[in-house]
Amino acid sequence: MKRDHGLTARMVLTVIMLALAYVALIGILFWAGINPYLIFGFGIVMVFFQYFMSDKLVLAATKSKVVTAKDRPKLHSMIERLSKSAGIPKPKNIAIMDSEAPNAFATGRSPKHATVAVTTGLLNKLNDEELEAVLGHELGHVKNKDVMVMTWASLIIVVAGFLMQMLFWMSLFGGFGGRGRSNGGGGQLMIIMMIVYVSVIVIYFVSQLLVRALSRYRELAADRVGAELTGNPRHLASALRKISSQIALIPEKDLRQIEHANAFFIIPALQGKTMAAMMSSHPPTDLRIERLMNMDRFMRGQ
Amino acid sequence: MAGILSAIGSFFNFSNNPSPDQNILLNILNLVTEQNLNTEVHPDNQAAILISPNDHDFFKNLTASMNERLNTINLSQSTIEVIEKDKHGTAWTLISNDTFENLVSDVDQISESIFIAGLGARMIAAVFKGQFRGSTVYWICNYRTAKFYPFIPTGNQTRDNQLEIDMGDIFIGMGIPIEPHSNWYALWDIPI
Numbered sequence: 001m002k003r004d005h006g007l008t009a010r011m012v013l014t015v016i017m018l019a020l021a022y023v024a025l026i027g028i029l030f031w032a033g034i035n036p037y038l039i040f041g042f043g044i045v046m047v048f049f050q051y052f053m054s055d056k057l058v059l060a061a062t063k064s065k066v067v068t069a070k071d072r073p074k075l076h077s078m079i080e081r082l083s084k085s086a087g088i089p090k091p092k093n094i095a096i097m098d099s100e101a102p103n104a105f106a107t108g109r110s111p112k113h114a115t116v117a118v119t120t121g122l123l124n125k126l127n128d129e130e131l132e133a134v135l136g137h138e139l140g141h142v143k144n145k146d147v148m149v150m151t152w153a154s155l156i157i158v159v160a161g162f163l164m165q166m167l168f169w170m171s172l173f174g175g176f177g178g179r180g181r182s183n184g185g186g187g188q189l190m191i192i193m194m195i196v197y198v199s200v201i202v203i204y205f206v207s208q209l210l211v212r213a214l215s216r217y218r219e220l221a222a223d224r225v226g227a228e229l230t231g232n233p234r235h236l237a238s239a240l241r242k243i244s245s246q247i248a249l250i251p252e253k254d255l256r257q258i259e260h261a262n263a264f265f266i267i268p269a270l271q272g273k274t275m276a277a278m279m280s281s282h283p284p285t286d287l288r289i290e291r292l293m294n295m296d297r298f299m300r301g302q
Numbered sequence: 303m304a305g306i307l308s309a310i311g312s313f314f315n316f317s318n319n320p321s322p323d324q325n326i327l328l329n330i331l332n333l334v335t336e337q338n339l340n341t342e343v344h345p346d347n348q349a350a351i352l353i354s355p356n357d358h359d360f361f362k363n364l365t366a367s368m369n370e371r372l373n374t375i376n377l378s379q380s381t382i383e384v385i386e387k388d389k390h391g392t393a394w395t396l397i398s399n400d401t402f403e404n405l406v407s408d409v410d411q412i413s414e415s416i417f418i419a420g421l422g423a424r425m426i427a428a429v430f431k432g433q434f435r436g437s438t439v440y441w442i443c444n445y446r447t448a449k450f451y452p453f454i455p456t457g458n459q460t461r462d463n464q465l466e467i468d469m470g471d472i473f474i475g476m477g478i479p480i481e482p483h484s485n486w487y488a489l490w491d492i493p494i
Contacts, residue, residue: 234471237471241467247463247464247467247483249482249483249484250463250466250483250484250486251484251485251486251487251488252488253487253488254390254487254488254489254490255352255426255427255442255444255487255488255489256352256354256390256391256392256426256489257390258487284482286482286483289471289474290474290480293471293474293475294474294477296475297474297475297476297477
């Protein structure tokens with residue numbers, strides 16, 4: 001299928017901006033005379049731990065139970081078939097989480113060590129085609145090595161977050177120059193530390209936005225892989241609709257009532273939605289469905 | 303005709319303003335051009351424009367104002383009727399024509415003429431009537447967002463959401479810009 005150059009370009013741009021955020025953070029630490037190796041070393045250890053333990057941590061946190069092919073033959077055969085189509089090994093673990101909320105996730109540091117889990121709610125709510133489409137999406141994450149990409153992209157958030165906390169506590173206990181006040185250099189040091197503190201806060205929030213944007217793009221990319229694997233984007237669109245209860249989103253109010261209410265607002269309630277969308281790790285379901293239906297249209301040659 | 307989009311777009315400052323050479327309302331023509339690909343969708347030849355009047359002179363005698371405006375444009379023999387006020391205080395201009403293509407073109411021209419009169423901010427929606435899987439469907443174009451959505455009332459202020467979603471999928475498949483589900487507001491008692 002045709003590559004989505006727009007999506008690729010947005011991903012590349014986000015990664016470049018993240019790289020600039022890294023450079024800015026390291027630069028500001030050097031400028032302030034703080035050893036960045038120690039701070040980044042701490043972050044790398046944290047992220048390595050998370051990266052290598054992700055499957056075990058997530059399985060434990062969600063209380064998901066690994067199931068064998070004997071326990072769940074249909075689920076196993078679906079994943080095996082899709083994995084073959086995707087050209088990746090069958091995930092090491094296939095798990096089921098006991099939850100009525102329909103959901104699924106993939107984790108693990110590499111395709112060889114991947115875990116794919118689904119909730120009981122998902123198994124109950126979706127038909128076979130829709131379930132296959134959701135599994136295709138999760139295998140899309142595995143194929144695209146999203147756990148690795150997102151874990152390493154998040155390193156800056158871990159580091160900046162750690163620095164933010166450290167500087168906050170330092171400011172409370174006089175670490176911004178208390179020692180230097182007696183010898184006259186305290187004022188300058190305090191200004192430097194305040195600049196570092198504000199810069200780190202800005203870098204932290206900008207990185208959060210960038211990492212979440214990257215996460216949304218990875219979701220769209222996984223949607224594409226899922227749709228390609230099943231050959232029918234409509235099934236994933238249908239599954240997304242069921243999972244997100246799209247029907248529940250349709251308002252009961254009359255358009256004319258809204259129109260009268262809007263007349264009193266200078267700025268529509270769009271801003272809150274935009275901010276929420278920017279902070280979301282997943283793209284809006286409407287957008288995902290729209291893109292899948294466009295893919296469906298393309299696949300059917302219309 | 304292309305002028306209406308850029309004019310409405312710049313007036314409302316659409317966040318996702320389509321390019322000026324596209325026309326909002328003409329998107330619905332895809333229903334006709336691709337109709338042979340989808341036998342479940344059948345446009346009727348009736349439409350309506352929903353307006354929110356204010357104390358502007360134009361609305362004091364809307365029928366006369368509309369007739370005056372219609373005389374200045376070249377419509378393709380559409381039948382026009384004006385409902386000056388419904389129970390929500392909004393006004394309707396009802397339009398019917400022998401062909402859907404001419405109907406869309408005339409709705410567009412009338413919309414443009416209302417906009418040129420400086421009343422673009424008072425325009426709420428254009429509504430096209432059709433049939434989908436045996437049910438009456440209204441394709442609503444929200445002027446503020448320049449997007450469409452389906453509305454399928456089933457009587458007594460109820461609607462068929464599942465059928466609307468299926469219709470929405472067909473919109474998307476036809477490249478018609480569609481509202482997010484959270485903006486699929488009802489329009490009860492549409493007079494066409």
